[in-house]
Amino acid sequence: MTFHCGTIAVIGRPNVGKSTLLNRLIGARISITSRKPQTTRHAIRGILTTEVSQFIFIDTPGFQRRHGGALNRALNTRVEASVGEADVCLFLLAMDSLGPADREIWPIAQRARRTVIGVNRIDSPQARDHLLSFLPRVAAEFPGPDIVPISARTGRNVDELLKVLATGLPEQPAMFDADDITDRDERFLAAELVREKLFRTLGDEVPYGCIVGIDEFKIEGEMRRIHCTIYVDRDGHKAIILGRDGERMKTIVSTARRDMETLFGSKVYLNVWIKVKSGWSDDPASLRRFGLT
Ligand SMILES: Nc1nc2c(ncn2[C@@H]2O[C@H](COP(=O)(O)OP(=O)(O)OP(=O)(O)O)[C@@H](O)[C@H]2O)c(=O)[nH]1
Numbered sequence: 001m002t003f004h005c006g007t008i009a010v011i012g013r014p015n016v017g018k019s020t021l022l023n024r025l026i027g028a029r030i031s032i033t034s035r036k037p038q039t040t041r042h043a044i045r046g047i048l049t050t051e052v053s054q055f056i057f058i059d060t061p062g063f064q065r066r067h068g069g070a071l072n073r074a075l076n077t078r079v080e081a082s083v084g085e086a087d088v089c090l091f092l093l094a095m096d097s098l099g100p101a102d103r104e105i106w107p108i109a110q111r112a113r114r115t116v117i118g119v120n121r122i123d124s125p126q127a128r129d130h131l132l133s134f135l136p137r138v139a140a141e142f143p144g145p146d147i148v149p150i151s152a153r154t155g156r157n158v159d160e161l162l163k164v165l166a167t168g169l170p171e172q173p174a175m176f177d178a179d180d181i182t183d184r185d186e187r188f189l190a191a192e193l194v195r196e197k198l199f200r201t202l203g204d205e206v207p208y209g210c211i212v213g214i215d216e217f218k219i220e221g222e223m224r225r226i227h228c229t230i231y232v233d234r235d236g237h238k239a240i241i242l243g244r245d246g247e248r249m250k251t252i253v254s255t256a257r258r259d260m261e262t263l264f265g266s267k268v269y270l271n272v273w274i275k276v277k278s279g280w281s282d283d284p285a286s287l288r289r290f291g292l293t
């Protein structure tokens with residue numbers, strides 16, 4: 001029996017559902033998601049192994065040119081590099097929201113060896129009436145690739161997407177063990193889960209100025225003991241994260257801890273500090289330290 005293994009770069013404008021799809025495909029929450037654009041900052045690999053193939057998905061940051069800071073430039077570079085190394089590019093769109101932000105990405109998708117277009121959110125109430133007219137619009141705007149409508153949220157038609165993607169994987173042995181689900185270590189995943197709670201519980205500005213560093217990560221029997229620091233861009237943001245009487249911070253810590261327990265399958269003790277580190281997102285040394293360049 002022949003075995004196929006290859007890399008699929010998942011690209012698209014911010015917020016189309018790339019990370020939600022990755023988690024759905026892998027069956028675990030390895031990539032954080034939120035309603036806010038540019039939640040993802042790293043290229044995160046998610047691995048799915050079947051009897052006959054190994055899919056190595058690369059989740060990428062939402063591509064956008066609106067902000068021009070060092071962080072955003074680094075994120076865009078990561079998208080292009082991921083497409084460069086992939087066997088297949090999955091260009092993800094969302095139902096009913098085809099626009100300039102999607103068109104900007106098309107030239108990058110076209111550079112791939114093979115491109116497949118996924119149209120996400122077919123579970124949304126509008127999708128029922130518009131799917132049949134939306135798909136021809138997609139085909140006219142982006143001619144060539146196969147188009148597969150899916151719902152990352154419900155999993156609808158995701159099997160069909162896998163079948164189409166499998167045809168682009170080269171014949172070669174698996175690169176990862178069959179039970180690996182990501183190339184990221186638990187330290188990274190823990191920091192990301194804290195960052196997810198910041199994106200989900202805070203308003204529109206503060207989460208973008210935050211980064212999370214793990215100070216200590218110890219496995220003691222059935223317990224993981226994790227100490228981390230949230231670095232904020234401005235002094236005022238510290239109080240916002242804490243919330244009145246520290247209530248918001250308590251929610252952030254307890255929800256992050258619960259998700260870590262599910263992901264790691266163990267008890268977690270989580271201790272979180274907040275420190276001010278102004279200008280980190282425009283400082284190349286800080287970006288390097290947090291693995292962002
Ligand atoms: N209704 C519906 N919502 C979805 C679906 N997929 C994702 N979403 C929602 O869309 C929002 C963005 O999802 P993400 O997976 O974080 O999007 P992303 O493309 O990774 O975003 P960035 O990392 O910011 O580029 C979240 O609120 C998801 O719950 C879907 O199939 N249907």
Ligand SMILES: [Mg+2]
Pocket residue numbers: 018019020032033039040059060061062
């Ligand atoms: Mg994402």
